[in-house]
Protein backbone atom coordinates (compact mmCIF):
# COMPACT_ATOMS: atom_id res chain seq x y z
CA UNK A 1 0.00 0.00 0.00
CA UNK A 2 1.41 3.41 -0.87
CA UNK A 3 2.38 5.60 2.05
CA UNK A 4 0.50 8.84 2.71
CA UNK A 5 3.55 10.62 1.46
CA UNK A 6 3.50 8.67 -1.80
CA UNK A 7 -0.17 9.27 -2.53
CA UNK A 8 0.13 12.98 -1.95
CA UNK A 9 3.35 13.40 -3.94
CA UNK A 10 2.82 11.03 -6.88
CA UNK A 11 -0.07 11.46 -9.28
CA UNK A 12 -1.31 8.45 -11.25
CA UNK A 13 1.09 7.46 -14.02
CA UNK A 14 -1.54 8.06 -16.73
CA UNK A 15 -2.02 11.59 -15.43
CA UNK A 16 1.70 12.19 -15.06
CA UNK A 17 2.24 11.09 -18.69
CA UNK A 18 -0.05 13.88 -19.87
CA UNK A 19 1.05 16.68 -17.56
CA UNK A 20 4.67 15.96 -16.56
CA UNK A 21 7.24 18.35 -18.02
CA UNK A 22 4.56 20.50 -19.64
CA UNK A 23 4.10 24.20 -18.74
CA UNK A 24 1.90 25.87 -21.40
CA UNK A 25 1.74 29.17 -19.49
CA UNK A 26 5.49 29.62 -20.03
CA UNK A 27 5.11 29.15 -23.80
CA UNK A 28 2.28 31.51 -24.64
CA UNK A 29 -0.35 28.88 -23.88
CA UNK A 30 0.87 26.40 -26.49
CA UNK A 31 0.14 22.91 -25.25
CA UNK A 32 3.52 21.42 -26.19
CA UNK A 33 6.94 22.61 -25.07
CA UNK A 34 8.56 23.96 -28.25
CA UNK A 35 11.83 22.78 -29.80
CA UNK A 36 14.64 25.01 -28.57
CA UNK A 37 17.62 24.99 -30.88
CA UNK A 38 20.60 26.75 -29.45
CA UNK A 39 24.13 26.79 -28.18
CA UNK A 40 24.70 30.38 -27.01
CA UNK A 41 22.46 31.87 -24.34
CA UNK A 42 22.97 35.64 -24.18
CA UNK A 43 23.43 37.40 -20.88
CA UNK A 44 21.24 40.47 -20.35
CA UNK A 45 24.17 42.59 -19.24
CA UNK A 46 27.81 42.60 -18.20
CA UNK A 47 26.72 42.60 -14.56
CA UNK A 48 24.56 39.55 -15.03
CA UNK A 49 27.38 37.73 -16.78
CA UNK A 50 29.83 38.65 -14.01
CA UNK A 51 27.47 37.33 -11.35
CA UNK A 52 28.04 33.95 -13.01
CA UNK A 53 24.78 32.21 -12.32
CA UNK A 54 22.34 33.93 -14.59
CA UNK A 55 18.66 33.36 -14.06
CA UNK A 56 18.08 31.40 -17.25
CA UNK A 57 15.31 29.31 -15.74
CA UNK A 58 17.75 26.67 -14.52
CA UNK A 59 19.23 25.82 -17.91
CA UNK A 60 22.76 26.89 -17.04
CA UNK A 61 24.83 29.20 -19.19
CA UNK A 62 25.33 27.10 -22.33
CA UNK A 63 23.11 25.00 -24.56
CA UNK A 64 25.10 21.86 -23.83
CA UNK A 65 23.74 21.81 -20.29
CA UNK A 66 20.15 21.79 -21.46
CA UNK A 67 17.34 23.98 -22.72
CA UNK A 68 13.57 24.13 -22.10
CA UNK A 69 12.99 21.15 -24.44
CA UNK A 70 15.54 18.81 -22.85
CA UNK A 71 14.59 19.95 -19.34
CA UNK A 72 10.92 19.15 -20.06
CA UNK A 73 11.75 15.55 -20.97
CA UNK A 74 14.19 15.17 -18.09
CA UNK A 75 11.69 16.38 -15.53
CA UNK A 76 8.90 14.21 -16.99
CA UNK A 77 11.03 11.05 -16.94
CA UNK A 78 12.35 11.85 -13.44
CA UNK A 79 8.77 12.12 -12.20
CA UNK A 80 7.73 8.83 -13.87
CA UNK A 81 10.81 7.02 -12.49
CA UNK A 82 10.23 8.67 -9.09
CA UNK A 83 13.81 9.84 -9.12
CA UNK A 84 15.51 13.08 -8.19
CA UNK A 85 16.60 14.21 -11.64
CA UNK A 86 17.27 12.80 -15.10
CA UNK A 87 19.86 13.39 -17.81
CA UNK A 88 19.32 12.90 -21.56
CA UNK A 89 21.85 11.08 -23.74
CA UNK A 90 22.02 10.73 -27.54
CA UNK A 91 21.16 7.00 -27.43
CA UNK A 92 20.14 4.29 -24.99
CA UNK A 93 23.59 2.72 -25.20
CA UNK A 94 25.18 6.09 -24.48
CA UNK A 95 23.03 6.39 -21.34
CA UNK A 96 24.25 2.92 -20.24
CA UNK A 97 27.94 3.53 -20.96
CA UNK A 98 28.09 7.03 -19.48
CA UNK A 99 26.26 5.97 -16.35
CA UNK A 100 28.78 3.15 -15.92
CA UNK A 101 31.74 5.48 -16.46
CA UNK A 102 30.30 8.03 -14.02
CA UNK A 103 30.77 5.61 -11.12
CA UNK A 104 33.86 3.57 -12.11
CA UNK A 105 37.59 4.08 -11.98
CA UNK A 106 40.65 1.98 -12.64
CA UNK A 107 41.01 -0.85 -10.12
CA UNK A 108 37.26 -1.09 -9.41
CA UNK A 109 35.33 -4.33 -9.70
CA UNK A 110 32.15 -4.28 -11.81
CA UNK A 111 29.46 -6.96 -11.61
CA UNK A 112 27.11 -7.33 -14.59
CA UNK A 113 24.16 -9.69 -14.92
CA UNK A 114 24.76 -12.27 -17.63
CA UNK A 115 21.77 -11.29 -19.77
CA UNK A 116 22.28 -7.54 -20.22
CA UNK A 117 21.92 -5.89 -23.62
CA UNK A 118 24.81 -7.15 -25.82
CA UNK A 119 26.40 -3.77 -26.65
CA UNK A 120 26.52 -2.91 -22.90
CA UNK A 121 28.54 -6.10 -22.46
CA UNK A 122 30.78 -5.19 -25.37
CA UNK A 123 31.47 -1.77 -23.82
CA UNK A 124 32.44 -3.36 -20.49
CA UNK A 125 34.61 -6.03 -22.12
CA UNK A 126 36.41 -3.65 -24.45
CA UNK A 127 36.53 -0.10 -23.11
CA UNK A 128 36.11 -0.60 -19.36
CA UNK A 129 38.64 -3.45 -19.22
CA UNK A 130 41.08 -1.31 -21.19
CA UNK A 131 40.71 1.39 -18.54
CA UNK A 132 41.56 -1.07 -15.78
CA UNK A 133 38.09 -2.05 -14.53
CA UNK A 134 37.76 -5.67 -13.39
CA UNK A 135 34.61 -6.88 -15.20
CA UNK A 136 32.78 -9.95 -13.91
CA UNK A 137 29.40 -11.48 -14.89
CA UNK A 138 26.88 -13.20 -12.64
CA UNK A 139 23.90 -15.50 -13.03
CA UNK A 140 20.85 -13.19 -13.38
CA UNK A 141 18.73 -15.37 -11.08
CA UNK A 142 21.33 -15.39 -8.30
CA UNK A 143 19.15 -13.25 -5.98
CA UNK A 144 20.66 -12.59 -2.53
CA UNK A 145 23.42 -15.07 -3.46
CA UNK A 146 25.14 -12.19 -5.24
CA UNK A 147 26.69 -11.57 -1.81
CA UNK A 148 29.28 -14.24 -2.66
CA UNK A 149 30.49 -12.31 -5.70
CA UNK A 150 30.68 -8.86 -4.12
CA UNK A 151 34.18 -7.76 -3.18
CA UNK A 152 35.63 -4.91 -1.15
CA UNK A 153 36.35 -3.06 -4.42
CA UNK A 154 32.99 -3.78 -6.11
CA UNK A 155 31.88 -0.31 -7.07
CA UNK A 156 28.98 -0.97 -9.44
CA UNK A 157 26.40 -3.71 -10.00
CA UNK A 158 24.80 -3.28 -13.44
CA UNK A 159 21.57 -5.17 -14.07
CA UNK A 160 18.69 -5.43 -16.52
CA UNK A 161 15.32 -7.00 -15.76
CA UNK A 162 14.01 -8.81 -17.63
CA UNK A 163 17.29 -9.72 -19.31
CA UNK A 164 17.67 -9.12 -23.04
CA UNK A 165 16.49 -12.09 -25.16
CA UNK A 166 16.34 -14.59 -22.28
CA UNK A 167 13.76 -12.55 -20.33
CA UNK A 168 14.94 -13.76 -16.92
CA UNK A 169 13.60 -11.70 -14.00
CA UNK A 170 16.07 -10.48 -11.38
CA UNK A 171 15.35 -10.13 -7.68
CA UNK A 172 16.19 -6.42 -7.73
CA UNK A 173 15.54 -5.57 -4.04
CA UNK A 174 17.72 -8.51 -2.90
CA UNK A 175 20.54 -7.53 -5.25
CA UNK A 176 20.30 -3.84 -4.27
CA UNK A 177 20.36 -4.69 -0.54
CA UNK A 178 23.44 -6.87 -0.90
CA UNK A 179 25.21 -4.32 -3.12
CA UNK A 180 24.49 -1.41 -0.79
CA UNK A 181 25.74 -3.39 2.20
CA UNK A 182 29.12 -3.42 0.42
CA UNK A 183 28.94 0.21 -0.69
CA UNK A 184 28.31 -0.55 -4.39
CA UNK A 185 26.06 1.51 -6.66
CA UNK A 186 23.26 -0.30 -8.54
CA UNK A 187 22.41 0.70 -12.12
CA UNK A 188 19.44 -0.89 -13.88
CA UNK A 189 18.51 -0.84 -17.57
CA UNK A 190 14.73 -0.26 -17.40
CA UNK A 191 13.96 -0.19 -21.13
CA UNK A 192 11.66 -3.24 -21.27
CA UNK A 193 9.01 -2.15 -18.77
CA UNK A 194 9.57 1.60 -19.17
CA UNK A 195 9.12 3.74 -16.04
CA UNK A 196 5.40 3.10 -16.37
CA UNK A 197 5.52 -0.54 -15.31
CA UNK A 198 8.70 -0.69 -13.22
CA UNK A 199 10.04 1.73 -10.61
CA UNK A 200 13.58 0.50 -9.89
CA UNK A 201 14.54 3.44 -7.66
CA UNK A 202 11.76 2.51 -5.23
CA UNK A 203 13.36 -0.96 -4.98
CA UNK A 204 16.81 0.32 -4.07
CA UNK A 205 18.38 0.99 -7.48
CA UNK A 206 20.52 4.15 -7.66
CA UNK A 207 20.27 4.96 -11.37
CA UNK A 208 17.59 3.77 -13.81
CA UNK A 209 18.50 3.90 -17.50
CA UNK A 210 16.05 4.06 -20.39
CA UNK A 211 16.70 3.35 -24.04
CA UNK A 212 14.11 6.05 -24.82
CA UNK A 213 14.52 4.94 -28.45
CA UNK A 214 12.16 2.09 -27.57
CA UNK A 215 8.83 2.79 -25.83
CA UNK A 216 9.28 6.45 -24.86
CA UNK A 217 9.83 7.58 -28.44
CA UNK A 218 7.58 4.72 -29.53
CA UNK A 219 7.56 5.38 -33.27
CA UNK A 220 10.98 4.13 -34.47
CA UNK A 221 11.92 7.63 -35.57
CA UNK A 222 14.61 8.72 -33.09
CA UNK A 223 17.48 7.43 -30.96
CA UNK A 224 17.66 8.68 -27.38
CA UNK A 225 18.60 7.70 -23.82
CA UNK A 226 17.70 8.99 -20.37
CA UNK A 227 19.25 8.16 -17.00
CA UNK A 228 17.38 8.97 -13.77
CA UNK A 229 19.18 9.07 -10.43
CA UNK A 230 18.40 9.28 -6.75
CA UNK A 231 19.42 12.51 -5.04
CA UNK A 232 22.52 10.80 -3.66
CA UNK A 233 23.70 9.44 -7.03
CA UNK A 234 22.75 12.50 -9.08
CA UNK A 235 25.83 14.75 -8.63
CA UNK A 236 28.20 12.04 -9.83
CA UNK A 237 25.99 11.13 -12.81
CA UNK A 238 25.44 14.67 -14.04
CA UNK A 239 29.01 15.77 -13.31
CA UNK A 240 30.37 12.98 -15.47
CA UNK A 241 27.80 13.49 -18.25
CA UNK A 242 28.72 17.17 -18.44
CA UNK A 243 32.44 16.41 -18.36
CA UNK A 244 31.97 14.10 -21.37
CA UNK A 245 29.91 16.75 -23.15
CA UNK A 246 26.81 14.57 -23.30
CA UNK A 247 23.66 16.13 -24.69
CA UNK A 248 20.93 15.22 -27.18
CA UNK A 249 19.42 16.98 -30.18
CA UNK A 250 16.26 18.98 -29.37
CA UNK A 251 14.27 17.53 -32.27
CA UNK A 252 14.83 13.98 -31.00
CA UNK A 253 14.00 15.11 -27.47
CA UNK A 254 10.78 16.62 -28.79
CA UNK A 255 9.86 13.30 -30.43
CA UNK A 256 10.36 11.56 -27.08
CA UNK A 257 8.14 14.12 -25.35
CA UNK A 258 5.50 13.60 -28.02
CA UNK A 259 5.77 9.81 -27.71
CA UNK A 260 5.53 9.97 -23.94
CA UNK A 261 2.04 11.42 -24.00
CA UNK A 262 0.59 8.22 -25.48
CA UNK A 263 2.86 5.73 -23.69
CA UNK A 264 0.04 4.61 -21.39
CA UNK A 265 -2.42 3.52 -24.07
CA UNK A 266 0.29 2.15 -26.34
CA UNK A 267 1.89 0.04 -23.66
CA UNK A 268 -1.40 -1.47 -22.53
CA UNK A 269 -2.01 -2.63 -26.12
CA UNK A 270 1.58 -3.93 -26.57
CA UNK A 271 1.16 -5.84 -23.29
CA UNK A 272 -2.20 -7.37 -24.18
CA UNK A 273 -1.20 -8.41 -27.71
CA UNK A 274 2.16 -9.74 -26.50
CA UNK A 275 0.49 -11.96 -23.90
CA UNK A 276 -2.02 -13.19 -26.44
CA UNK A 277 0.70 -14.15 -28.94
CA UNK A 278 2.84 -15.73 -26.22
CA UNK A 279 -0.05 -17.80 -24.87
CA UNK A 280 -1.01 -18.97 -28.34
CA UNK A 281 2.49 -20.39 -28.79
CA UNK A 282 2.67 -22.22 -25.46
CA UNK A 283 1.56 -25.62 -26.76
CA UNK A 284 2.71 -25.18 -30.34
CA UNK A 285 4.45 -28.38 -31.54
CA UNK A 286 7.35 -26.36 -33.04
CA UNK A 287 8.03 -24.34 -29.89
CA UNK A 288 10.45 -25.52 -27.19
CA UNK A 289 9.78 -22.63 -24.78
CA UNK A 290 7.95 -19.31 -24.52
CA UNK A 291 9.93 -16.78 -22.48
CA UNK A 292 7.51 -14.17 -21.16
CA UNK A 293 7.60 -13.16 -17.47
CA UNK A 294 3.87 -12.42 -17.34
CA UNK A 295 3.05 -16.08 -18.08
CA UNK A 296 2.42 -18.07 -14.87
CA UNK A 297 4.83 -20.81 -15.97
CA UNK A 298 7.79 -18.43 -16.26
CA UNK A 299 10.42 -19.05 -13.53
CA UNK A 300 10.50 -15.34 -12.67
CA UNK A 301 6.72 -14.90 -12.71
CA UNK A 302 6.27 -14.46 -8.95
CA UNK A 303 8.96 -11.77 -8.76
CA UNK A 304 7.51 -10.11 -11.86
CA UNK A 305 4.10 -10.01 -10.16
CA UNK A 306 5.62 -8.64 -6.97
CA UNK A 307 7.72 -5.88 -8.59
CA UNK A 308 6.20 -4.93 -11.96
CA UNK A 309 2.96 -3.10 -12.77
CA UNK A 310 2.63 -4.59 -16.25
CA UNK A 311 4.42 -6.08 -19.24
CA UNK A 312 5.50 -4.63 -22.55
CA UNK A 313 5.19 -6.23 -25.97
CA UNK A 314 8.63 -7.84 -26.11
CA UNK A 315 9.17 -11.54 -25.45
CA UNK A 316 11.09 -14.50 -26.85
CA UNK A 317 10.34 -17.98 -28.07
CA UNK A 318 12.74 -20.86 -28.45
CA UNK A 319 11.88 -23.09 -31.38
CA UNK A 320 12.58 -26.79 -31.28
CA UNK A 321 15.88 -27.52 -33.06
CA UNK A 322 15.42 -27.00 -36.81
CA UNK A 323 17.60 -26.57 -39.88
CA UNK A 324 18.73 -23.05 -40.78
CA UNK A 325 16.78 -23.34 -44.03
CA UNK A 326 13.57 -24.03 -42.12
CA UNK A 327 14.14 -21.05 -39.86
CA UNK A 328 14.72 -18.92 -42.95
CA UNK A 329 11.37 -20.14 -44.30
CA UNK A 330 9.57 -18.98 -41.16
CA UNK A 331 10.88 -15.48 -41.75
CA UNK A 332 10.14 -15.60 -45.45
CA UNK A 333 6.50 -16.41 -44.70
CA UNK A 334 6.00 -13.65 -42.10
CA UNK A 335 4.03 -10.81 -43.66
CA UNK A 336 3.34 -8.45 -40.76
CA UNK A 337 6.46 -8.90 -38.61
CA UNK A 338 9.41 -6.86 -39.84
CA UNK A 339 12.94 -8.23 -39.48
CA UNK A 340 15.18 -5.63 -37.88
CA UNK A 341 16.87 -4.42 -34.71
CA UNK A 342 15.35 -2.32 -31.96
CA UNK A 343 11.72 -2.54 -30.76
CA UNK A 344 9.21 -0.41 -28.88
CA UNK A 345 7.78 1.23 -32.01
CA UNK A 346 4.20 0.79 -33.19
CA UNK A 347 5.17 -2.01 -35.57
CA UNK A 348 5.64 -5.71 -34.95
CA UNK A 349 9.07 -7.27 -35.33
CA UNK A 350 10.61 -10.74 -35.24
CA UNK A 351 14.35 -11.22 -34.83
CA UNK A 352 16.38 -14.43 -35.16
CA UNK A 353 18.81 -14.38 -32.22
CA UNK A 354 20.06 -17.97 -32.32
CA UNK A 355 21.77 -18.65 -29.01
CA UNK A 356 22.23 -15.77 -26.54
CA UNK A 357 25.78 -15.27 -25.24
CA UNK A 358 26.08 -16.45 -21.62
CA UNK A 359 29.36 -16.74 -19.72
CA UNK A 360 28.20 -16.96 -16.10
CA UNK A 361 25.09 -19.12 -16.44
CA UNK A 362 23.70 -22.03 -18.38
CA UNK A 363 21.61 -21.54 -21.51
CA UNK A 364 19.33 -24.58 -21.21
CA UNK A 365 17.69 -24.57 -24.65
CA UNK A 366 18.81 -26.34 -27.80
CA UNK A 367 16.81 -24.65 -30.55
CA UNK A 368 17.07 -21.15 -32.00
CA UNK A 369 15.69 -18.17 -30.06
CA UNK A 370 13.40 -15.73 -31.86
CA UNK A 371 12.60 -12.40 -30.25
CA UNK A 372 9.14 -11.03 -30.93
CA UNK A 373 7.87 -7.49 -30.55
CA UNK A 374 4.08 -7.29 -30.53
CA UNK A 375 3.14 -4.06 -32.26
CA UNK A 376 -0.15 -2.17 -32.43
CA UNK A 377 -1.67 -4.01 -35.40
CA UNK A 378 -4.88 -5.99 -34.89
CA UNK A 379 -3.97 -8.85 -32.51
CA UNK A 380 -5.89 -11.47 -34.49
CA UNK A 381 -4.08 -10.47 -37.70
CA UNK A 382 -0.73 -10.84 -35.93
CA UNK A 383 -1.67 -14.19 -34.48
CA UNK A 384 -2.83 -15.48 -37.84
CA UNK A 385 0.37 -14.27 -39.54
CA UNK A 386 2.67 -15.85 -36.98
CA UNK A 387 0.91 -19.20 -36.94
CA UNK A 388 0.60 -19.30 -40.72
CA UNK A 389 4.34 -18.66 -41.12
CA UNK A 390 5.21 -21.44 -38.67
CA UNK A 391 2.78 -23.78 -40.38
CA UNK A 392 4.05 -23.00 -43.88
CA UNK A 393 7.70 -23.35 -42.90
CA UNK A 394 7.30 -26.57 -40.94
CA UNK A 395 4.86 -28.54 -43.06
CA UNK A 396 6.36 -31.64 -44.56
Ligand SMILES: *Cc1c(COP(=O)(O)O)cnc(C)c1O
Pocket residue numbers: 091092093094096117160164189191192211212213214223224225342
Ligand atom coordinates in the same frame (compact mmCIF):
# COMPACT_ATOMS: atom_id res chain seq x y z
C1 LIG B 1 18.05 -0.98 -27.51
C2 LIG B 1 18.54 -1.12 -26.12
C3 LIG B 1 19.53 -0.27 -25.63
C4 LIG B 1 20.24 0.73 -26.50
O1 LIG B 1 19.41 1.74 -26.99
P1 LIG B 1 19.86 2.56 -28.31
O2 LIG B 1 19.05 3.78 -28.25
O3 LIG B 1 19.60 1.67 -29.46
O4 LIG B 1 21.33 2.86 -28.14
C5 LIG B 1 19.91 -0.42 -24.33
N1 LIG B 1 19.34 -1.33 -23.53
C6 LIG B 1 18.38 -2.17 -23.96
C7 LIG B 1 17.80 -3.17 -23.04
C8 LIG B 1 17.96 -2.10 -25.28
O5 LIG B 1 17.04 -2.96 -25.72
